[in-house]
Amino acid sequence: MTDTEMLLAKYDDQMRGAPPTLAAGLVHEQDGPLLRIVGQHRGLVTGPRDLGVRGTELDRLIARQRDYFAGRGEALEWKTRGHDTPADVVDRLRAAGFVPEDRETVLIGRTEELAVRQPALPRGVALRRVTADADMRRIAAMESAVWGGDWSWLADDLIGRVAADPGEIAIHVAEADGEVVSAAWLVFRGGTEFAGLWGGSTLADWRGQGIYRSLVAVRARLAADRGVRYLHVDASDDSAPILLRLGFRAVTTTTPYVWTPPGS
Incomplete structure (x- = not known):
């Protein structure tokens, strides 16, 4: 077994089940x-490497998830991975009205190797670990500016995670003159x-200056x-090229397939 195959096997074995703590x-x-x-800004469905169902049985399973969230009036994300089986699950999701969002690369790195060195931050930028509700709203506002949409739901998500178990999440912001420029x-x-490393979005004027790499290093430590x-x-x-240069290994891809209730 190669190193990449070993990392992927660990990922499949340890990262597919229910998280130990929910907000x-x-x-x-x-x-x-x-x-x-159930209960977040949109529903999430995920499964094992092999779903164990095929054909019309798989179609019924997909339709059951869609209909469940339709009854709640909520959107649904079905998280697929590039190495999953059956391979035609994505075709069947499309046929059921799911739309793919951007594909991402699943990267895994060894913590000790990534925690060795933190790059210098730009002048006037400081990192700070945050837990206050107000800071979560500032993060959501920054994300809204980066992505050009309403990310206010993120504040509620982060606030809920901190409240559920503050020891299981560590949130950092990069600030310049009191403004959150990355988180x-x-x-x-x-x-x-x-x-897991999440977030990392950075305002356009502050990209390419080592902030993202610094946030990786402080979390790795x-x-x-x-x-x-x-x-x-x-x-x-x-972000994938930056992380690959830092020593992460690409093990597979992941693509969210999203179903949205008509009229939403």
Whole structure:
């Protein structure tokens, strides 16, 4: 088994089930092979590497998820991975009205290797770990500016995670003159060798200056201090090259397929 195959096997074994801690108001349910998380800004469905169903049985499973969230008037994200089987699940999702969003690369890095050195920050920029509700709203406002949409739901999500278990999430902002210019968070996953890196969006004027790399390094150090062996990231095309240069290994891809209620 190659190193990449070993990392992918660990990912499949440890990162596919229900998270050990859910924010207040969220619940997870099992529907056959699928894990369904309900109560966030849109529903989430994910499954094992092999769903174990084929053909019309798979079509019925897909329709059942769509109809469940249609009854709630909510959108639904079905998280697919590039190495999953059956391979035609994505064709069947499209046929059921799901639309793919941008594909991301699943990267895994060894924590100790990533925690060695933190690059210098630009003059006037400082990193700060935050827990206050007001800071979560500032993060959401920054994300809205970066992506040109309404990301106010993110504040509620982060506030809920901190309230549910403040020891399982570490949120950092990069600030300049009191403005949040970037933010990222580390999510621990009890009972596994992994923690996840999330966020990392940066305002356009502050990109390419080492802020993203600094946020990776500070979170890697936190994870190493907790004895976490691996960091995993669902990386966009913008961040993947940076992370690969830092020593992450690409193990597969992930693409969200989203169904949205008519008229939403």
